[in-house]
Each structure stands twice: as structure tokens, then as C-alpha cells.
Ligand SMILES: NC(=O)C1=CN([C@@H]2O[C@H](COP(=O)(O)OP(=O)(O)OC[C@H]3O[C@@H](n4cnc5c(N)ncnc54)[C@H](O)[C@@H]3O)[C@@H](O)[C@H]2O)C=CC1
């Protein structure tokens with residue numbers, strides 16, 4: 001083990017022995033998702049350090065949360081005076097809900113603004129906390145995760161096991177809607193419906209119970225794939241899903257934290273680099289019949305990140321078609337993210353281009 005790596009592992013062991021939890025950071029903490037997500041993280045007694053960063057309002061959000069009598073010490077920082085650097089120092093789990101939400105229309109519209117925000121934040125993480133687990137919520141997830149990966153590659157600190165696209169809201173929705181259909185509303189946490197593919201429209205496909213009739217199945221698939229539209233429409237120009245996303249982000253972050261602390265057998269769908277588990281990737285690639293750099297499948301989590309990427313396994317004909325439909329769009333989304341960063345780096349090298 002290299003010296004730096006050994007030092008980092010020892011530092012982590014010492015911190016946990018002293019009762020500290022993995023240092024948890026929210027970037028974009030003053031936003032519609034960021035605030036309720038930070039609140040939920042503050043209620044988790046396993047979290048002892050919670051650092052919040054945004055371009056506005058984080059001192060207020062942190063002061064507010066700090067009055068809640070749970071162990072987490074909360075700090076809120078803004079960009080001046082190296083606020084991002086200070087926030088990220090010692091970070092082990094970084095959740096990113098920073099960025100612009102969708103107005104009625106297409107999710108990909110967000111790309112230009114959010115790509116720049118995510119690239120800058122990823123640069124901060126790669127520089128200050130290169131070993132952190134990065135949980136990307138900012139949309140479009142299928143492109144922002146490749147952006148983070150490219151930035152980490154550029155800084156020579158890329159570890160595909162530690163970068164996650166948060167697709168948990170699809171899982172939360174799928175479980176809720178299926179529980180309703182099978183006549184068990186309220187039992188959603190027990191109804192496990194993994195989401196595979198990616199996050200958005202046809203890129204997310206969902207293995208569903210065989211017992212669901214074809215027409216119900218089709219309507220259900222559409223509702224899960226385009227669940228975000230339902231909320232955007234109802235909010236009528238006031239943004240997209242925030243509260244359910246905060247719940248979903250909290251659920252996924254907790255799984256990551258439990259895995260970091262050594263709990264075994266934690267599995268959750270997430271949009272990850274297939275390089276994180278070459279053996280799993282080989283099986284998945286065969287099933288997909290296409291080479292994708294990133295894909296959302298069930299992922300087993302461990303103290304160093306991705307342990308195993310699960311194959312799709314036995315899926316029905318209908319589900320196979322959904323996966324097939326997801327692949328071309330995923331390829332495009334991934335390329336969009338990667339190309340964005342590579343072009344930006346080219347521009348930085350040759351400012352006249
Ligand atoms: N992955 C998923 O399933 C979902 C993703 N989203 C995405 O999450 C993102 C955030 O959504 P909302 O919270 O509703 O938006 P919001 O506008 O309410 O909050 C975003 C926050 O990011 C902050 N921000 C902007 N630039 C920043 C920077 N450079 N550094 C730090 N903070 C910065 C803003 O000041 C704001 O407080 C959007 O991109 C949205 O599309 C939303 C729902 C589901």
C-alpha cells in the first residue's frame with residue numbers, strides 16, 4: 001500500500017475509534033433538496049460532522065439545524081475565504097444537490113448550467129478530498145456522473161468505486177407505486193423494485209412483479225420513468241421534486257455511511273462506472289449486448305466503495321425491451337458529460353479555441 005494511502009486508512013481508523021462518523025458534506029445545501037436533505041442527515045445520530053456549502057444562505061441553514069439536539073456538529077460555509085476548501089477538508093461522504101432544477105420542459109436543458117457547477121465542485125473534491133465518496137444528485141445524472149469521473153481522472157485521483165449517481169428516487173417511486181397497485185399502500189419500504197439503466201425517461205427501466213397485468217405494467221413503467229414530470233407539472237414552474245429527493249438522497253447516503261463503517265451486504269441501485277467491478281461489468285455487458293461506461297444496476301457497497309455490480313439476472317421480455325431502449329440514450333448522455341469536460345480542458349489549454 002502506498003504511503004499516502006496507508007496514512008489515510010490509519011487516519012480513518014483513528015477517527016472512528018474516537019467515535020467520529022464519516023465526515024458528511026452537502027454541496028448545494030441551501031436549496032430545495034439541500035435543506036431537507038441536510039435536516040434528515042442532522043437527525044441521523046450516526047453522523048457527528050455535517051458540513052454545508054452553497055453560494056447562498058448556508059450560515060443560516062447551519063445555525064437553524066444546530067439547535068436540533070442530535071450529535072452532528074453542523075457548519076455552513078459560503079464561497080468567500082476558501083469556503084469550499086474548508087467544507088471539504090476531512091470529507092468522506094460528499095452529496096451534491098447543487099444546480100438548477102427543471103422547469104416544465106426537458107431535463108437536458110439543465111445541462112449547460114449544471115455541468116459547469118458540477119465540474120467546479122468536482123474539482124474542489126478532487127483537490128481537497130480525493131478519497132471521498134461522491135454522491136451526485138444534480139441533473140442530468142447520466143451526464144453529471146461522467147463529468148465528475150473525468151475531473152477526477154484529470155487530477156489523477158479517479159477511483160471508479162467511489163463515484164455514485166443517486167438514482168434512489170426512481171427506486172422510492174417504483175416501490176411506492178407498486179405497493180399501491182398490489183394493494184399494500186404504505187408498505188413501500190418492503191416492496192423492493194430496483195431501478196436499472198440510468199436516471200431519466202427511458203433510460204430507467206424497472207423489473208416488476210410478474211403478477212402485474214400488461215396494461216397496468218405499461219402505465220406503471222411510464223409513471224416510474226416520468227415520475228419527475230408529475231411533480232414538475234404540479235409545482236407549476238416552482239421547480240422539481242425536492243422533498244422526495246431529499247428522502248431518497250438520505251436513504252442512499254445512509255447506506256453508503258453504513259457500508260463505510262463496515263456493515264456487510266448492503267445493496268442499492270446506483271449509476272456507477274462499470275470499471276468499478278470488472279467481473280460484474282463483463283457479465284452485465286454480455287446481458288446488455290453493448291459496452292457502456294456507466295450503468296445503474298444493483299451495487300453492493302463496502303468500506304472502499306463498490307464491491308460488486310450485480311448482473312440484471314432473470315428479466316422478462318418486456319423488461320428486456322426497456323433495457324434495450326435505454327442503451328442508446330445512455331450512450332449519448334454519457335458522451336455528452338465526458339465531451340463537455342474534455343472540451344473545457346482543451347479550451348483551458350488553448351484559450352483562443
Ligand atoms: N437525481 C435525482 O433523482 C434528482 C435530481 N434533481 C436535481 O437536483 C438539483 C437541485 O435541485 P433543487 O434543490 O430543486 O434546486 P434549487 O435551485 O432549489 O437548489 C440548488 C442549490 O444549488 C445551489 N448552487 C448553485 N450553484 C452552486 C455552486 N456552484 N456551489 C454550491 N451550490 C450551488 C443554489 O444556490 C441552490 O441553493 C437539480 O439539478 C435537479 O434537477 C432533482 C430531483 C431529483
Ligand SMILES: O=C([O-])CC(=O)C(=O)O
Nearest residue numbers: 102107227228229240241
Ligand atoms: O424531473 C426532474 O427534473 C427532477 C428529477 O430528476 C426527478 O424528479 O426524477
